[in-house]
Amino acid sequence: MLRDRADGEADHRRFIERTVASEAVWLLRGESGVAYCDSNDVPERHVLMLWSDRAYASRAGSAHFPGYEVATIDLFDFLFRWLPGMSGDRVLVGTNWTGTLTGLEVEPIALQDQLLDVLHPAKRAEYVDRLRNGLEAQKKNERA
Numbered sequence: 001m002l003r004d005r006a007d008g009e010a011d012h013r014r015f016i017e018r019t020v021a022s023e024a025v026w027l028l029r030g031e032s033g034v035a036y037c038d039s040n041d042v043p044e045r046h047v048l049m050l051w052s053d054r055a056y057a058s059r060a061g062s063a064h065f066p067g068y069e070v071a072t073i074d075l076f077d078f079l080f081r082w083l084p085g086m087s088g089d090r091v092l093v094g095t096n097w098t099g100t101l102t103g104l105e106v107e108p109i110a111l112q113d114q115l116l117d118v119l120h121p122a123k124r125a126e127y128v129d130r131l132r133n134g135l136e137a138q139k140k141n142e143r144a
Helices: 005-022 054-064 075-088 108-118 121-143
Strands: 024-030 037-040 046-050 071-075 094-095
Touching: 005 024, 005 075, 005 094, 005 108, 024 046, 024 054, 024 075, 054 071, 071 075, 075 094, 075 108, 075 121, 094 108
Parallel strands: 046 094
Antiparallel strands: 024 071, 037 046
16 A cells, blocks of 8 residues: 555654653664664664554564564653654654554654644643753762
């Protein structure tokens, strides 16, 4: 079945909505790390595939990554640790890719902005406080 950009955009919107609702991101993890593949759009860049649902990750894993296990990341860590790290590593994000490994490729910081935009204001404030407290604790430990 031929998929077009509209299908990929619908999958991406579903990723954002469901990830914010569940506060979880799903991935495939194996002995060599997290599953990734080469970009279909940008030469010499890799795509870390992430899903909004365990079933989506499992489908891709069984088809293309035997021996990998489905794992989860909580949304806070994903937003403030994973996405900035991926940006620094110049890795793209593949959101809700299909079992045939097709879908949108997104810059990590753009995805971070999109997720934060739809996060409920009270939850966003909670996350900002949590991040601030974590950074303050880290500074105190560095001084000690």
